[in-house]
Amino acid sequence: MQALVQQLEEGQVWDLEVDVLVVGAGACGMAAAIAAHDAGAQVAILEKRERPGGNSSLSTGSVPGAGSRFQREAGIVDSPEVMVADLLRLSGEGELPQLTRRMAAISAELCEWLVDSVGARMALITDYCHVGHTIARLHAPVSRRGQDLVDDLLAAVATREIPLATNNPVQVLYLSAEGAVVGVAVGGAGVQTSRIGARSVILASNGFAANRELVKQHCGEIAGAEYFGALGSEGEAVLWGRALGARLANMQAYQGYAAVAYPHGSLLSWTTIEKGGVLVNARGERFGNEDLGYSAYARHVLAEDTNVYAVFDERIMTLASKEDEFRELVEHGGLKQAASAEELAALFKLPPQTLAATLAAFNEAAAGRAPDPQGRARFGMAPLTGRLWICRVTPGLFHTQGGLAVDTEGRVLREDGSVIAGLYAGGGAAAGISGRAGAGGYASGNGLLTAVGLGYLAGRDAAAKVRAGAAA
Missing domain, CATH: 3.50.50.60 (FAD/NAD(P)-binding domain)
Incomplete structure (x- = not known):
């Protein structure tokens, strides 16, 4: 050699x-x-x-x-x-x-x-x-x-x-x-x-x-x-x-990303989460504090070992649409929408009652009426209202x-x-x-x-x- x-x-x-x-x-x-x-x-x-x-x-x-x-x-x-x-x-x-x-x-x-x-x-x-x-x-x-x-x-x-x-x-x-x-x-x-x-x-x-x-x-x-x-x-x-x-x-430091759109491979804008969206697992449950950010939260998504989904509302979707890559993801069918949590759950066969309860608890916390179950302190535009959007995501390593x-x-x-x-x-x-x-x-x-x-x-x-x- x-x-x-x-x-x-x-x-x-x-x-x-x-x-x-x-x-x-x-x-x-x-x-x-x-x-x-x-x-x-x-x-x-x-x-x-x-x-x-x-x-x-x-x-x-x-x-x-x-x-x-x-x-x-x-x-x-x-x-x-x-x-x-x-x-x-x-x-x-x-x-x-x-x-x-x-x-x-x-x-x-x-x-x-x-x-x-x-x-x-x-x-x-x-x-x-x-x-x-x-x-x-x-x-x-x-x-x-x-x-x-x-x-x-x-x-x-x-x-x-x-x-x-x-x-x-x-x-x-x-x-x-x-x-x-x-x-x-x-x-x-x-x-x-x-x-x-x-x-x-x-x-x-x-x-x-x-x-x-x-x-x-x-x-x-x-x-x-x-x-x-x-x-x-x-x-x-x-x-x-x-x-x-x-x-x-x-040498142990790296940049991860918690929400790569699956199977498209493009980034789901973290604006969707930072401005009030959440990540849920295949059981329809949140599993951590999204305030950690897109990099730190990647290992938590990896540890779930189930499908993971980002959920946010129409107002957040409109804000994220200022970004070209996000608009392209929408245009290529990377996101789906529904009028209620139950209808949204059906799109990916998530437990409808669990997802509805998860979003209800999050909205109570975002409105200041209860502590957030996962310790989140920044809620952006939440509580989530109106039409809801969902995207399946996967964690990724981007650079060391x-x-x-x-x-x-x-x-x-x-x-x-x-x-x-x-x-x-x-x-x-x-x-x-x-x-x-x-x-x-x-x-x-x-x-x-x-x-x-x-x-x-x-x-x-x-x-x-x-x-x-x-x-x-």
Whole structure:
């Protein structure tokens, strides 16, 4: 088996040399390339899959920004300090506490950069605060589709004439005699092997959620769930990191999703639950507190080991219909409706009396007339009234939130805290800001914040080293 990391041979001749080489063409990789290019570096991007995008394409495209001008224009007062408090309330301190604070500190700048410099068609979401946030601070494409953000990043890459090669998997990282990463070998089935030298390599190759062995090893509680993320998330960064003696951090953290529409495979918008809907099992009973959010609640849905259904009313359905993916799910028959709980139960052969009793108890709690049997405190638009809607759902694993330990510029760290020269990481390749374990610490936008944020920081820092070297 070919070694993942190799010492550079004396007299090595490169097929190509660049200042900054980016491995992976999701939001992290493209943000890194754009930032490095705009700071004066010669950049190239390699993507192992046949198309760019990765998990970023499958997301809602949401990036939190605390204190952005878009918030100020909407009359919303926010700050990085408030954002940090929100994130830590959900996740607790992770293994890289300085990273959470750094991401919050640059979050507003980042959202403004995406709009102003990248040309991303994003706007502040003011309809509601999503999981983990007490203030409306998510900036996203109007469609709530990550593919739109990816398309805008791709357009920015093309405008800058940054080379982007798909179907080019990186197999090896090359090290200098001093231990710095100085290039890569690209190869694989049907790919001519080439060696590319670089002053800096930025790993934006996503996480390890598609690597079932790594998931079992680090995220065992969700290992039985189906994986719904990008197929390329196979954990190369973790494997390279191990070979390099890099520190790994927050490896048990992940983003789950409690309500993937079955059998369609698209996300049932969590707006349906957050705004007052509930999840019930095949017995027509609720089985936990939906306030936990779409990520943390996924393992509870998995543990039910029965069919699970989301139930909400017409008003909530209308609100969720602002999202393109939800409208498509409706158009493709992914939801059904009825005039009463009993009629709704008949659609999926649920016990009608049990479902009616479950919804009645929930409505009493939502109206403030009784405590909620499951401890829920936020009820959105509930009590549920009028026509009811139902969708069968299944839990899923979307991406991992652990990876290579990095500093606040995205530089990869060894176990002893020293920097591996020439190597950066971001997005799923790096440790995230969702805490140490499980899915409970995942706030909406955490994944894209560290993807775009660490890409932006790493690209600028790598370019600064090029300028410093040229000036020396």
